[in-house]
Amino acid sequence: MSRTRTSIVDIARAAGVSKSTVSLVLQGSPLVNEKTREKVSGLIRDLGYVYNRGAANLRQSKSKIVGIVVNDLTNSFFAELAVGMDLVVQSAGYVQFLAHSGESIDRQRQVIASMRENGIAGLILSPARGTEANDIKPLVESGVPVVVVVRNMPGAKVSTLLSDNYAGAKVAVRHLIGLGHRRIAFIGGFLDTAVFADRARGYRDALVEAAIPLDENFIIHSAPSRAGGVAGVERMMTFPRRPTAALCFNDAVAFGVCDGLRANNIEPGKGFGVIGFDDVIEAKTAVPALTTVSVDPQGMGQRAAQLLLKQINSGQIDQETIVTSVRLVVRQSCGTPVKQAEEIA
Amino acid sequence: MSRTRTSIVDIARAAGVSKSTVSLVLQGSPLVNEKTREKVSGLIRDLGYVYNRGAANLRQSKSKIVGIVVNDLTNSFFAELAVGMDLVVQSAGYVQFLAHSGESIDRQRQVIASMRENGIAGLILSPARGTEANDIKPLVESGVPVVVVVRNMPGAKVSTLLSDNYAGAKVAVRHLIGLGHRRIAFIGGFLDTAVFADRARGYRDALVEAAIPLDENFIIHSAPSRAGGVAGVERMMTFPRRPTAALCFNDAVAFGVCDGLRANNIEPGKGFGVIGFDDVIEAKTAVPALTTVSVDPQGMGQRAAQLLLKQINSGQIDQETIVTSVRLVVRQSCGTPVKQAEEIA
DNA sequence: TGACTAATTTGGAACGTTCCAATTAAGTAG
């Protein structure tokens, strides 16, 4: 029950050696004699010493901490994204501050400031809606590498990791067209985001490509959540000539759409084709299993973290934009046979 | 593009004042003259000074960082739990290290060690399966307050926040019995957890209470996930005399059970009653809306964080165990009318 | 043995704060 935690000099004193030597041992330096190393290591164990990384950080003015701010942790897409980051960050010997902005810009600003005070070596940001380049400008200018994921932030001098939303939407709609659908809706998503714009563009272009006239009513925006999907179906049901299939903004919306359809006695996959976007874990086990554009959130999180760590370690903060490719995973929510192999986009 | 970040002495020099004064300003001390305060504050803004909390922590040997380790962030129950904690932790001016153990004890041990080196003021742990009191003993003994949530850890000298799993299961089963069900299954969960034990006990006792003979086969354990729910139904379908309703280990399992039922052409809520546990966000919007035992994960996270902060601030680490009450939220997955009000347990 | 090289070890200074005791400045009462 020692009141004050034992430090490097306590170890030094106990070992009859200088604090510098203990420090060398801690760093695994080859300069220290095998005998003394053993003695010191033993004492470190016995005295229950715990390294004070804060002190080290101060001295070296660098840290082994990265910040991660995610707009919505309760959305499994982002949760998985975070888990992917967690994985590589931990394994690289770093820890994360991981915070949830809840789509609040204020909150996001606050938490980034707080992380900055605590000395992060880098930041991964999945920005809240409406985030501007200015919001992270001071951080960026102070030389801390920043990686923006999922949503892009025009004007920000940072690296960005996006999924190929345009291509994904396009291939999904093509798939529906290939199955004979002509009246295809696009459901969910806020129109003020770049992600929405890209996916909607892919949707439109695929229709144009097949010479299918575009009905702007068929683009139904709503919250990008399960509830939003249900709401979208409600709206859709009021149309005189209803769509026969829908590409959904994301998987959450797609699940909501399935729920909504059932509430209207339409069985998803039978009377109506549903395609999601993201491929969250549940997409595979849901009934019907969801045909969706796989973004591999966990993999994306990993790549983002790797990108950040690369920049941290190299001291090089170049601003590359990486667009990761996506693939359509065909399952059962469009009524296609179960046995069909997963197709590559 | 200054290479070295500006510090308190830079401000002091610029203001023609001593670093001590600047420090006082930073702390909002009433001792400093209004004029100098203004001058200093102005320079702090202009020079883009950012407070180095690490240095302060070193001096004061305390920190404004708490650690949170969660066993599975991809499970929305835990994600919401984390969000609740995030909320109160941030608002109290703290930041969190938030990590995902993925049910790996090794990982958990590692990450806790790492957090310790980085100097956390307290830890909230939702332990990985099989965690032992020993795993956090050194931390606890060094005087860092620890709050364990959701799963309890016998033998650990820490505060614990649990939901009333026993009562929740009991009231749920009573509800099913009240609806006329006699053959009721309990699906999902690993049998080596205390949570499982408590819920199963509630299940059993409710049956006993109604003088319904217990069929041990009806306790079907499987992974506490959506996939586990599907698997549970598969098993159940092989029984000669099948249950007519099920209490599920958690909502994820319940959703899986619904999926599995549909795959067998049974409509949940019509031919079969389903009750979940937790009341995650999606429970309300799913179709059928899930009748479930509401644990209010977000609220629970908040309470856990409050408990921790209380201990941090008071320096008092008493080990209280709080069992939060739960309530049955009746929705549509047992076929009860939509209009029925939510009942209090 | 002496001189030289290689292998270890070691004092401080430094990182950016806080905090205490002490100093200086400004009022105030006699």
Added chain:
DNA sequence: CTACTTAATTGGAACGTTCCAAATTAGTCA
């Protein structure tokens, strides 16, 4: 003007590391 109180300000030590230049010890060769 002195003595005293109150208001502001300040230097320096301390927190636990790292890092550098320098010192010590051991080893080797002639």
